[in-house]
Amino acid sequence: RFIHQAKPREAQAHCTMALTVKSTDDHALLNAEHELWATTFSYIKSMALKSALDLRLADAIHHHGGAATLPQIAARVTVHPSKIPCLRRLMRTLTVSGVFSVVQQQDVVVPAASVSNGTCNGGVAAEPLYALTPVSRLLVGSRNLVSIITMLLSPNFVTSFLGIGAWFEHSLPDPCLFTQAHGEALWTMADRDATFDALINDAMVSDSSFIMDIAIRECGEVFQGIGSLMDVGGGLGAAAQAISGAFPSLECTVMDLDHVVAKAPAGTDVNYVVGDMFESVPPADAVFLKVRT
Numbered sequence: 001r002f003i004h005q006a007k008p009r010e011a012q013a014h015c016t017m018a019l020t021v022k023s024t025d026d027h028a029l030l031n032a033e034h035e036l037w038a039t040t041f042s043y044i045k046s047m048a049l050k051s052a053l054d055l056r057l058a059d060a061i062h063h064h065g066g067a068a069t070l071p072q073i074a075a076r077v078t079v080h081p082s083k084i085p086c087l088r089r090l091m092r093t094l095t096v097s098g099v100f101s102v103v104q105q106q107d108v109v110v111p112a113a114s115v116s117n118g119t120c121n122g123g124v125a126a127e128p129l130y131a132l133t134p135v136s137r138l139l140v141g142s143r144n145l146v147s148i149i150t151m152l153l154s155p156n157f158v159t160s161f162l163g164i165g166a167w168f169e170h171s172l173p174d175p176c177l178f179t180q181a182h183g184e185a186l187w188t189m190a191d192r193d194a195t196f197d198a199l200i201n202d203a204m205v206s207d208s209s210f211i212m213d214i215a216i217r218e219c220g221e222v223f224q225g226i227g228s229l230m231d232v233g234g235g236l237g238a239a240a241q242a243i244s245g246a247f248p249s250l251e252c253t254v255m256d257l258d259h260v261v262a263k264a265p266a267g268t269d270v271n272y273v274v275g276d277m278f279e280s281v282p283p284a285d286a287v288f289l290k291v292r293t
């Protein structure tokens with residue numbers, strides 16, 4: 001904080017001052033305050049990730065074969081030229097949290113003017129190369145997790161968590177955080193708001209397409225020996241499709257609310273039925289309910 005508030009030389013002086021605190025108690029106080037600020041701002045990590053999704057930064061790096069300089073990234077995303085120094089700071093935040101990695105290239109130099117990082121005064125400057133990591137590789141390619149992360153970081157979900165304190169004040173049973181924040185249940189909003197419904201359904205397809213391949217590889221034996229399966233609250237059926245693909249003799253049916261089943265894809269090996277799981281569940285050899293914890 002000292003460094004950001006002051007000019008470089010003053011910052012150094014302040015920094016030295018901070019580091020030469022003599023009292024152990026003051027050291028402890030400053031450490032505690034640092035922890036408090038770090039916890040307070042920890043949401044910046046997820047907001048930086050949201051920005052990366054909004055700006056499609058992983059796609060821009062992927063386009064360049066998995067590693068790209070800031071000018072190369074900036075050329076492929078919608079960033080006003082005046083904000084390119086800010087983009088460098090965003091990339092720094094994302095590399096600290098492991099979304100991207102960065103290497104300082106020794107052998108590639110570019111004119112400082114084109115770097116536009118706000119710190120170079122002419123001459124040449126080595127351009128850092130930002131690369132995809134195992135984390136950001138999950139955000140590119142055909143089976144990516146962009147939709148589920150976009151939903152989890154969407155305003156309707158994020159704002160719900162602002163009410164945790166208020167939620168504790170009410171006795172059980174009470175509305176969940178989502179209902180408390182928005183005055184209606186998540187599935188009611190999805191029924192009413194087509195954009196929100198699409199956000200959820202796409203999110204679930206991306207999550208199920210990813211996790212079910214692993215689940216079938218790791219514990220596919222649970223599906224052996226059964227003739228029919230009912231995926232309760234199965235959404236657009238991505239999980240059931242994965243199971244059906246791996247076990248073609250297993251008759252898979254998805255049960256969901258009518259506004260979801262109305263959008264179910266045609267031409268799959270999966271059957272779809274409308275129903276309310278709190279009223280009844282159609283008979284099958286096994287009931288499947290996918291839960292992520």
Ligand SMILES: C[S@@+](CC[C@H](N)C(=O)[O-])C[C@H]1O[C@@H](n2cnc3c(N)ncnc32)[C@H](O)[C@@H]1O
Binds near residue numbers: 204235257260
């Ligand atoms: C979190 S999504 C999971 C979708 C799917 N199982 C998956 O993992 O890809 C929950 C699903 O339950 C459905 N749902 C909510 N309430 C329901 C109810 N009372 N009866 C049947 N389905 C319901 C929603 O429409 C939604 O598709």
